[in-house]
Amino acid sequence: MPDDNSCLFASVAYTVARNTVPLPNLRELAVSIIRNDPDTYSEVVLGCPVATYCEKLLRPSSWGGAIELKAFSDYFQTEICSVDVQTTRVDRFGMMRKNCRRHRWASAS
Structure with missing residues (x-):
């Protein structure tokens, strides 16, 4: 993915949304999720x-x-793992969810 400040959104679009959601819409989706869940x-x-x-x-x-x-x-409803290629640290999101799809990608920080 290009290192262009949208790499996370491009990765999600490619791996999770199967390129069916344009990057600006993923940003809008993230905003909607955040606004609609003030407790989290x-x-x-x-x-x-x-x-x-x-x-x-x-x-x-x-x-x-x-x-x-x-x-x-x-x-x-998927597990997403982000791997820092410099430290090899893995951050996992949604790992407690059973029967979900799993997606992993590396990030260079």
Whole structure:
């Protein structure tokens, strides 16, 4: 995936959504998930007011991270694993879900 601040969204589009959802729509989907679940995605979790976080996330210059991976894992009912290629650390989202699809990809930080 190109290292263009949209690589997380491109990876989700390619592996999870099978390229059926355009990248801007995935950003909008993440924002919708975050806005509709204030208990999970509170200001404390986001590190700023929800409106500010969502406004920033909609910009193509903003990159996604663990918050968005959790949101997509829940929405698509799939396990998503992100591997940091420098440290080999694996972050898993949705791993407690039974009978779900599993997707893994590497990220260079």
